[in-house]
Amino acid sequence: MSQDNKVTGLTAKQEKVLNFIRERIQSNLPPTIREIAKEMGFGSTGTVRDYLDALSKKGYLRRTGKLSRSIELLKGAVNSIPLVATIPAGKPNLAYEDTENQLQLGDLLPAGANQNEIFALKVKGESMIEAGIMDGDTAIIRKQATAETGDIIAALLGNNEVTLKYLGRENGKFFLKPANSNYQPIYKPFTVIGKLVTIIRKY
Amino acid sequence: MSQDNKVTGLTAKQEKVLNFIRERIQSNLPPTIREIAKEMGFGSTGTVRDYLDALSKKGYLRRTGKLSRSIELLKGAVNSIPLVATIPAGKPNLAYEDTENQLQLGDLLPAGANQNEIFALKVKGESMIEAGIMDGDTAIIRKQATAETGDIIAALLGNNEVTLKYLGRENGKFFLKPANSNYQPIYKPFTVIGKLVTIIRKY
DNA sequence: TACGCTACCACACATCTGTGTGGTTGTCAA
């Protein structure tokens, strides 16, 4: 009847402590025990330890003994979002407690990519709308000087203009191909500056 | 002739130290001075301090005095991507050093949203293709039980099926409206489980 | 040559920090 991996509830105070820790991690550093005590109004470090033990036992965090500030969140960590595939029957609260399917925001970047090889570009205009890329979208680009036909690339045109287009090839010559039947292909000279790896759109 | 905000180069060793710090921050915690010394093979904490001072003076990091592990990266920070609007003339390396325009991955989430109110959903099918939402896209949803006409919502249909559609209204009755002229509106009963806040597509 | 800078070292020291020990009070279920 008892399962270890069941979703254990937190008391109001435990949640308050957890939220403070989350905030601190988000803003910069995990707090020290005494910082937590001070924030929560506790007079003793022992009290904080009791809370950390409780949160740890309930699977919300992990600590690497002895190391200062070594609080690691396990559930609802910063930069992680539960990924739901299907919503189980009769569960009004969704299945989001599921620790397995967490979408890491870092996953958006190509794995192992050097920070210096990535940049973001605001999409202007509707020339790629048939590829599902809309005006205002943010395009994450990995820098590279070459690309393959069919790739969506960021290209630099003559006058400092950057544009996102399919890389096309016709009679051995590369050109820029929009994904919008109202737009014409661009045969002007251009430089490949990178390849599209991610599209982000905020509503 | 000398500008403070110019991009100052790093020596090879300084870059090595910076990379180690970045790694540590990425994996969990910023390192202590002694952890850096150990990793770099330095025999003295003073040496590390010299490096931190140098990196700090060059604008790569900031420290909050006296606090343990309080190293904060300013350039090329984890989870931040340079956002480029236009690419300056004659600059083959792009303008990515620009500290002002950094896209924080955390920005993808609705500001101040509680972690528990967010989840992600894989988009299946092409019913929203005219809204630029393609098969395989990841939809970030903020949980809410109600929405306004015209919002794109995640709705729960009878049999545990979740679907992403426009919320429509006809003769006072809500219905689900696809963004694809080949699809029919859905008039079956449904429950609003959340509102679309972000679309992410990986290539 | 003097100066600034990088690149190190040794060591002392005041705090910071996590942990250990031993309590108290109250609630709730068995």
Add this chain to the structure above:
DNA sequence: TTGACAACCACACAGATGTGTGGTAGCGTA
């Protein structure tokens, strides 16, 4: 009533931690 647990407190202590002081050596520039 016994036991488990939440929710606190006090205090001591070893070791971690950032900082301060004072060096040495090499290199390139003015």
